[in-house]
Amino acid sequence: MSIAANEDILKRRVDDYLWRDKSAPVSALRAILKEHFLPFDRVAIIGGMVRDLARAGKRGFKSDVDLVVDAPVEDVKKLAIDLNATPNRFGGYCYKTSRWKIDFWALRTTWAYTEGHASLDKIEDVTHCTFFDWDSVIYDLKRRHIVCCDDYLERIKGKTIEVCLRPTPSVNGNLLRAVRRIILWDLEPGPLLHAFIDENLTDHNFQEIAKLDRTVYTWPLIAKFECAERLRRHVCTPERRAELGTEYARQLSLPGFSRKHVVA
Structure with a gap:
């Protein structure tokens, strides 16, 4: 499936997936959302799911689910306790089932807001708080x-x-995501992302993200390059990206997102 032509088509893709898909995994997700999250007045899926449905349709979504809840912090904390969800280091919670990993947090605990990097007056403002511009999209569950x-x-x-948004609590996590997406989706890094990669793709960080890559993804990529400089050349050279992306596309159900679990 091609990239959604407009927002109406993207909305239809998300609607079809969440509310009409009859497969067992999606039915299980729908039940979780209805029972635990839709009782809140404002709750939205941010980033991954919506982005993947936008770029490749249903076949493109292999990620986890990220939810931001516009509700008092204590109410979201109570839900986390009821679900036996695990706190994460960014002020939110992780809820796992046999089929799904759901990260959720109260709007006012969004990292960019608590650290003073962004203002949040309403749930729509969270689109200004993501590291990647491709993740700057939400789907309001109730509306x-x-x-x-x-x-x-x-x-x-x-x-x-x-x-x-340049400040990030997870430099290596976003460095790994950036490199994998650029290579495996054959993308061009914008000027700010190019500068971020140049600044942080050191020999030391290369070893760190290679280790993270092996832990997180079913098909590790980083160690293939042996050193930071070789990896940087592939990230910056379209011909090399295309060649390697084609090779891995034969192995991955979704390039860059076949994972054991998600980078924190």
């Missing part, structure tokens, strides 16, 4: 609508990925 910038889908069609 069933998409919120993103006007040129969100054009950015995806243009195959250039850029930084949205």
